[in-house]
Amino acid sequence: MSEFENAKRPHLLIVSNDVVNTKMAGPGMRYLELARVLSDELDVTLAIPSETTLEVPNIKLVRYWDDRPKSLQVLVESCDIVLVSGYMVEKFPFLHQTKKRIVVDLYDPFILENLHYHLNKPIAAQESLNNRAVDITNTLARLGDFFICGSDRQRDFWIGVLASNGRINPRNFTKDTSLRSLIDVVGIGFLNREPRPNPTLRGIHPGFPEDARIVLWGGGIWDWLDPLTLVKAWTQVIAKNPQARLVFLGTRHPNPQVPPHKMAEKVQTLAAEIGEKDRTIFFYEWIPYEQREALLCEADIGVTLHPPHIETRYSIRTRVLDYLWARLPVLVSEGDVTSEWVKEYGVGKAVPPLDVEAVAQAIAQILERPKSSWGSAFDPLRESLSWSQVVEPLRRYCLQAEYAPDRQIRKLVTPSVVKRGKLGRVIEIWRTEGSRELLQRIGQKFRQGLARP
Structure with missing residues (x-):
């Protein structure tokens, strides 16, 4: 008890x-x-x-x-x-x-x-x-x-x-x-309430027309992620959807002790090289926690991409949960748990890692549908993944x-040092299995040593 x-x-x-x-x-x-x-x-x-x-x-x-x-x-x-x-x-x-x-x-x-x-x-x-x-x-x-x-x-x-x-x-x-x-x-x-819309970009920011279709990278631009493929696909995206706008949040971590990630610099350089930085691609350092839902409500697609590596297999991207909570269609690379959710529940598109053509096509396909048409597909996830x-x-x-x-x-x-030492193992055997078992194991190790060439 x-x-x-x-x-x-x-x-x-x-x-x-x-x-x-x-x-x-x-x-x-x-x-x-x-x-x-x-x-x-x-x-x-x-x-x-x-x-x-x-x-x-x-x-x-x-x-x-x-x-x-x-x-x-x-x-x-x-x-x-x-x-x-x-x-x-x-x-x-x-x-x-x-x-x-x-x-x-x-x-x-x-x-x-x-x-x-x-x-x-x-x-x-x-x-x-x-x-x-x-x-x-x-x-x-x-x-x-x-x-x-x-x-x-x-x-x-x-x-x-x-x-x-x-x-x-x-x-x-x-x-x-x-x-x-x-x-x-x-x-x-997921929070046990609906997200609250509060438009801040479309028709308000000078770079966002009234009919802007907003593609949101809704979190940090970390070194183990792949925003570069998204930017490489962007010229194809705006060729079909000139009103499309790409928004990156998280060029700098809100914790000042975390050094800048090189990927944040790389993706801004690439956006400038294709001539779209501050034109159709916009970067923000970070936004307040309580304001993020306004952008989630205003966006048309939420994106997270990654290369194929071991961290991806075992990670869960917090930003994808934000997208799902806000009923925001998701574009994600295959390989992690959330990409399986996207495919299973039909709440967006999962694409092969590093595939520029697949990213461009997926964005075009998602933008063909009204955002509201995706809404009910999110309900099963929202029920099973509520915080409660x-x-x-x-x-x-x-x-x-x-x-x-x-x-x-x-x-x-447990020894005070991190690695378990031989003495700690000896004490553990003695305490848990007794002195007779300890002596038998010592004898066995001794005989094994003699038998080695």
Whole structure:
């Protein structure tokens, strides 16, 4: 029985590693919406790494500082459950020793993102950064009582990581043979309301005529995405649809600590080379979170394209969920989970990666239909992906908030360094299987050593 069953409300601390303010990228949006939905049944504190002007009912927004660990530690000590992700465990080592229940958010497969992010660095630097990311991922895998990820495809990937770190074990399996009580899917959801139109471009901005057909790249221009194919196809698009306008959001991340991505510069250069920058192609740094829905309502197509690579297979593009929520027809490259949704539900077009002709044809085909004719196709997705549905596994865990069955024994044997050492393995065998089994294994290893040439 959980100690919270007789308590009024468990206290959840969500630690955001990204800006939560009027301008936000995907991680900040995710944590804000998780906090909003869970605050119906939990006391929720959202810890954020920078100042904010937001005021959110029923949620405490509290600033922490990377260089002042105590600023976060006092928040952790006052909660029952803490949700962490990514590099938090490196920045704040006290998390390794906390006795609080720990939820680890694996929504962002940063070990795969980093392969692209650091691609232009010397190979030695790439290897060093990759080793660091792998070490941190392994630490997260050993630390959590409960893990959440973005999709069932991601879950398969992360189960492999958990298995390699000893978390797929008899204790956890005996509790739940499906392992859903150890790792479950909590992706991105839709707001439980309709988007609110508020025209800001068509017939208002001098570059957008009254009959403009707006193609929206509704998020960051990251190095692992492919806006270049879209711009290469653009001359074909405007040859058939002269009133078409292409809008890029996100030339610069709202978090000032995130350096500019080279792709943002490349795509602006290409748009200028074809003579369409600030004519039919427009770039914006970022827009406030609450205003993004106005553009979603005003646009005719939402686009996200990517080259074929491993990060794509396991990612979920937050912007595509925005498009689906706003009933905005989607143009997406094949290869990720959202492209399968687009094909299955008929809410847009999925095209082969890097195919300029296919992109131009898909845009023309989508623009042939009135936007309103797509509306009902979105309904099944909107029902299954509402935030109240998406958050259910996390809500259920927080209301019980138990340690993982192997958590106590792990706290005894997990070394303070990230990598498990031989001594840690020896202690683990001794504690879990006894001295006789330990001696037998030592003897076996010794005999194997003698037998080697």
